[in-house]
Every structure is written in C-alpha cells, then in structure tokens.
Amino acid sequence: MDISRTQTAQLVGHRSRVNFTRFEAGARTMEEEVLAGLRSSPKRIPSKYLYDAEGSRLFDRICDLPDYYPTRTETAILKEHARTILDLIGPDLCIIEPGAGACGKGRLLLETRRASAFVPLDISTDFLQGAALDVADNFPHVSVHAVAMDFLTGLDSLKPLLPPAAKRLIFYAGSSIGNFDPPDAASLLGRFHALLDEGDGLLIGYDLQKDRDALTRAYDDSEGVTASFNLNLLARFNRELGADFDLSRFRHVAVYNEAKSRIEMHLESIAAQRVRVGKESVAFDAFERMHTESSYKYTVEGFDAMAAASGFRRLEVWMDPASYFAVGLYVKDGAGGSPSLLTGHGMKSVKALTVASGGRQA
Ligand code: AVJ
Numbered sequence: 001m002d003i004s005r006t007q008t009a010q011l012v013g014h015r016s017r018v019n020f021t022r023f024e025a026g027a028r029t030m031e032e033e034v035l036a037g038l039r040s041s042p043k044r045i046p047s048k049y050l051y052d053a054e055g056s057r058l059f060d061r062i063c064d065l066p067d068y069y070p071t072r073t074e075t076a077i078l079k080e081h082a083r084t085i086l087d088l089i090g091p092d093l094c095i096i097e098p099g100a101g102a103c104g105k106g107r108l109l110l111e112t113r114r115a116s117a118f119v120p121l122d123i124s125t126d127f128l129q130g131a132a133l134d135v136a137d138n139f140p141h142v143s144v145h146a147v148a149m150d151f152l153t154g155l156d157s158l159k160p161l162l163p164p165a166a167k168r169l170i171f172y173a174g175s176s177i178g179n180f181d182p183p184d185a186a187s188l189l190g191r192f193h194a195l196l197d198e199g200d201g202l203l204i205g206y207d208l209q210k211d212r213d214a215l216t217r218a219y220d221d222s223e224g225v226t227a228s229f230n231l232n233l234l235a236r237f238n239r240e241l242g243a244d245f246d247l248s249r250f251r252h253v254a255v256y257n258e259a260k261s262r263i264e265m266h267l268e269s270i271a272a273q274r275v276r277v278g279k280e281s282v283a284f285d286a287f288e289r290m291h292t293e294s295s296y297k298y299t300v301e302g303f304d305a306m307a308a309a310s311g312f313r314r315l316e317v318w319m320d321p322a323s324y325f326a327v328g329l330y331v332k333d334g335a336g337g338s339p340s341l342l343t344g345h346g347m348k349s350v351k352a353l354t355v356a357s358g359g360r361q362a
Contacts, residue, residue: 022149031277049233103134105171181294190311208297250270
C-alpha cells in the first residue's frame with residue numbers, strides 16, 4: 001500500500017502538546033478485496049472489515065461479556081504490574097500503541113507516570129483524535145502525537161515523527177497479534193523491531209491455549225453479541241457495496257482448530273443461494289462457510305520462539321492465575337542494551353503472578 005499523502009496538524013489552543021498526523025493510503029478498494037476473497041476457495045474475507053463503526057461498537061460490547069475473558073484478564077494483569085513492567089525498560093519512555101482506538105489500555109500505562117510521550121496509532125480517525133486530546137488533558141506531563149495510519153504497512157514512515165525520549169516501548173495490546181497467521185505475525189514483529197533501537201521494548205498481550213469449551217464460549221457467547229459482530233460484515237457489505245446478503249440465511253460459527261491452535265470465525269450459508277456483491281453474483285452451496293477471522297492461541301514458549309526469530313528477547317511474562325492470557329515484555333537485543341537491562345532483569349523464568357482475572361479455571 002502506498003502512502004500518498006501526509007498531513008500534520010498541531011492542534012490549537014492550550015493543547016500544544018498534541019500533534020495529529022494522518023497518512024492516507026492508496027488502498028485497494030474494499031470491493032476488490034472482498035470479491036477476491038469470495039472468488040477463492042474456501043471463501044474468506046479479510047477480518048479488518050469487521051471493524052466499521054457498528055463492528056467496533058459490537059466489539060466493545062464483546063469486551064465486556066462474561067464469556068469473553070481476554071479483555072478483563074489483560075486489564076487486570078496490566079493494572080497490577082504496569083509499574084514493574086515500565087521500570088524494566090526505563091524511566092523516560094515514548095509509548096507507541098498500534099491499534100490504540102480510544103487509548104483505554106494506553107492510559108493504564110500512562111498512569112504510572114513513566115512516559116513522557118505517547119504515540120497512539122489507529123487506522124480510523126474516529127476515536128483517535130478525541131482520545132488523543134483527552135489523554136493530553138489528563139496527563140499534563142505527556143506529549144501526545146496521534147497518527148492515523150495503517151500500521152501494517154506504514155511503520156517506516158513513523159520513525160522520523162517519533163518524539164524524543166530515552167527509550168521506546170511498543171505496546172501491542174488485546175491479543176491483536178492473534179489475528180495474524182504466524183508468518184504475518186512474525187513479519188509484523190519484525191517491523192516493530194525495525195522501529196526500535198537496541199534496548200527498547202515491546203510489551204505485547206497474547207492469548208494462551210486452553211480447553212476448547214472456554215475458547216468456543218468466548219467466541220460464540222451466550223448473548224449472541226459475537227454472532228452479531230460477525231454477521232455485521234454482511235450488513236456492512238449491504239450498506240457499502242450495494243450487496244444483498246440476507247442475514248437470516250447465514251449463521252455465525254466459531255470453531256477451535258486445534259491443529260493450528262486457532263479459533264476460526266466463519267459465516268455459514270444455511271442454504272444454496274446466490275448473492276449480489278458489487279458487480280458480481282456469488283454462489284453459495286448449502287452449509288458453505290466463509291472464513292472471517294482467526295484468533296491464534298499461543299504457548300509462552302511458542303510466542304518466545306516467534307519473538308526471538310524477530311530479534312526480541314523476553315525479559316518477563318505475566319499471566320493470570322488460570323494462565324488464560326499472557327503479557328510479555330521483550331527487548332530488542334543487541335550489543336549495547338541498556339544498563340538497567342544488563343543488571344539482573346534478563347531472562348526470568350515464566351511466572352504466574354497473582355491477579356484477580358475473573359477468568360474461569362481451565
Ligand atoms: C480483537 C483480535 C483481539 O481475536 O479475540 C473477538 C477479535 N473476534 N471476538 C480476538 C474478536 C471475536 C479479538 N481481537
């Protein structure tokens with residue numbers, strides 16, 4: 001994807017600590033991408049299209065569901081350990097948060113007062129601009145540079161914009177890394193690595209392998225919110241691509257693919273049918289599925305290995321008592337790592353630290 005235009009604006013008034021940059025991408029259109037996925041076999045749709053305004057609203061509701069353990073578990077881990085985590089990297093941090101949205105989790109880190117700069121990144125400007133102003137108002141010691149960009153393709157352009165600070169910390173929360181197939185996850189970690197200097201950190205939340213029942217409950221919740229979230233894809237295509245999906249003729253399916261350690265969301269056609277999408281008519285067999293999202297579940301050892309292959313060494317990992325979710329702190333390795341990293345914090349063994357996660361016991 002090419003970055004065709006850049007705008008930087010310093011927002012006026014007393015909020016001179018806030019900058020806002022927008023990279024506009026010459027993206028392939030949604031119609032092209034969706035049709036390409038519907039022509040392939042098996043059919044698939046890029047999961048990023050789940051997150052329009054309505055999808056983001058539904059996702060926020062998912063995060064509050066009793067059946068969906070990841071959000072509250074990660075939040076509990078961060079609340080309990082934020083200070084320890086940030087002190088392992090350094091006293092004067094620039095925190096870069098890809099996919100920050102409303103910056104909710106970034107705030108948990110800023111409350112420790114270990115950061116002098118905050119760089120939230122999000123593809124959508126909807127929440128970002130307001131959230132950046134709010135962060136600047138609430139954290140007077142922090143300068144905020146919000147960047148609207150597709151961080152999957154635009155990170156190279158970010159480096160020159162980063163505010164000065166002693167250390168950088170990329171904070172990639174919410175097990176978003178789990179949405180990527182392993183080669184893409186590894187390449188994203190590689191791009192994170194390229195944005196950092198030796199001794200800088202990566203703090204990343206990822207979901208852990210666990211029993212199938214707990215996993216399927218989390219992705220096929222009893223209140224049907226995840227089903228609505230998945231089906232909203234079709235409603236979105238009806239709204240934006242002039243498609244004519246009948247939502248009552250598709251159903252949400254969540255399956256744990258144990259061989260690949262991933263939850264898969266699908267939309268299953270309940271009957272043979274044809275659907276118009278843009279200029280094309282797409283045929284579905286009865287019970288044919290479209291794959292709409294994967295959510296990979298890792299082991300600590302597996303995640304460490306992937307991170308190591310991208311040049312990251314783990315300093316520590318925190319988990320809830322049920323080992324449902326992990327937050328790992330990695331450092332970009334290299335000769336001149338920071339003194340604080342060389343004096344005793346390296347390579348700690350896996351520890352399950354006590355936090356009130358509310359997660360179900362496996
Ligand atoms: C946003 C990728 C973290 O995989 O758990 C939640 C998305 N999909 N329920 C996840 C999601 C269905 C979520 N992530």
